[in-house]
Amino acid sequence: MNKPGKGRWIRPTVQITFLMIVLLTAVGKGLKEAGFSLPFFEEASLHAICPFGGVETLYSLFADGRLIQKIHSASVILMLAVLVISLLFGPAFCGWICPFGTFQEYIGKIGKRLLGKRYNNLVPGKLDSILRYLRYGVLALVLYNTAVTAKLVFQNADPYYALFNMFSNEVAVTAYIALAVIAALSLVAERPFCKYACPYGAVLGLFNLVRIFKIKRNAATCTGCKSCDRSCPMNIEVSKRTTVYNHQCISCLQCTSENGCVRENTVALQAGRQK
Structure with a gap:
């Protein structure tokens, strides 16, 4: 049998580490705008450390040879790195690295205490199986509209963007509403955004068909x-x-x-x- 507690700390440690990196990046930007300084993190950009930005800018990169507004070349590099990881291990980015996935998990811990065994089991199976394909619709809409406008159109409804940009004045009200909805749903279901709406999760999920491990x-x-x-x-x-x-x-x-x-x-x- 497996030894109790064997390696149990590894995944939470990795998750918290990446969550703190993104959080410090967000705080650093906010402090800089307020006239303060957080060494190293004050020059970092949330757009630069988001691999989905690389996916969003692919059409513009191949069609016009340029990145769309706000996207950094680092996003493209990170996108390629995540694709390699996904070819090997599947969507490990989602399960181990994504800070918004970690955020939902920790909100979910509260839901588990409130609902017990009912937590993550309230959505009817047939409805759940249909809803899980919604994220591919979201992905199609994001890629199409981004290609047409050459702008980050998803930003105005992105709960991840809202969570880590609270320290700025760049977040649309719709993004805050999306964040509130996802936080509330996380009290009922595990990782609702990942299951039903995440466009990057939709991309990485396809690698489960071809992953090596x-x-x-x-x-x-x-x-x-x-x-x-x-x-x-x-x-x-x-x-x-x-x-x-x-x-x-x-x-x-x-x-x-x-x-x-x-x-x-x-x-x-x-x-x-x-x-």
Whole structure:
């Protein structure tokens, strides 16, 4: 069996580290506008450290050879780095690095205390399965409108942008409303923005079909306890699969931990085909 607590601290530490980097970047910008200084972070830009910006500017980059307004070349570099990670491990960016995903998780901890076992299980299955494809519609709208206008049109409705730009006067009211809605929904469902609306999650989710290291379940040693299902924040029924190809998987590896499976190597991250 897996050792209790084995590696449990690793993912939260990585998540908090990246959350603090983004938060300090946001605070540094706000302090600079107010006439104060936060060494190193005062010159950093939230747009420069957002890999989705690289996706948004792709059309303009190939069509006109230039980046759209506010996007930095660093975003393109980060986009390529995340694509390499995704080819290897799937959407690990979503499950380990994305600060807005971490924000939703910590709001969700409050929801778990309030709702208990009902948390993350209130949306009817059929409705949930339909809603999960909405993010591809959001992605299409963002890419089309960004290509047409050469501007960051999603910024005015982006809850991530609203959360980390509270220290500036650049945030539209609609973005704050979106943030409030996502925060409220996070009290009921795990990572609602990731599941239903995130355009970057839609892109990275496709890599679950081609990733080299896949999450696999050994049917021979599986007891059918469904603990892996209960541990999955994205409500994926891991217990019914030998290999997880679901476009919603965020590679958080909760199903492979002792919380997800008490039998060692029954649910694991592996390369190659399932035997």
